[in-house]
Amino acid sequence: MSLGEKIKGRREELGLSVEQLGEKLAVSQELIIKWESGKCIPHLSHLITISDELGLTLDELVKEDEAVKKHVLSAKSLEKWHLAILIYLLAIVTYIGYFAIHNHIFMVGFLVATLFMLSFELKYFITRRISRHDQKE
Known part of the structure; x- marks a missing residue:
């Protein structure tokens, strides 16, 4: 499973909209859409906040996606x-x-x-x- 799929899947599990997740991470909705579609890879600082907000470990986010x-x-x-x-x-x-x-x-x-x-x-x-x-x- 790709990073984008993990972010989208976990966001949906938590019942968060793209807008709500964007507010929690202090980023634009467009950036989250790029991450979820795989068009853009989050910077390390964003990966840490994504990990915190979505309850996923950095290992789950980073290591499983080459x-x-x-x-x-x-x-x-x-x-x-x-x-x-x-x-x-x-x-x-x-x-x-x-x-x-x-x-x-x-x-x-x-x-x-x-x-x-x-x-x-x-x-x-x-x-x-x-x-x-x-x-x-």
Whole structure:
């Protein structure tokens, strides 16, 4: 049984509407519908509140559904890697500035390439934060 089926089945067992569950979890009805249909996998913080509200253990929610298990494990490690890359690229830009000031050599190509990569990482990081914020609402 998939995670969405478990959420929907347990919600119906408890006699809760999508709207009522949304209020209890402090999320939109649309998000619950996405979870139940399998179009979206809840963030770990939502899985904890779902577990609490529906009286299911995290093991029941996560471990029995391979897609969810994989999503939860990979999302956390991906976020750490993107943050590390973002910090690394900022350090390179700082080094280029330091090198240009002290040695009077400005590495334009290196700076442009680094800023280009930095812009993609910032875009990913910001959109990820916004999507997490939207899921909370």
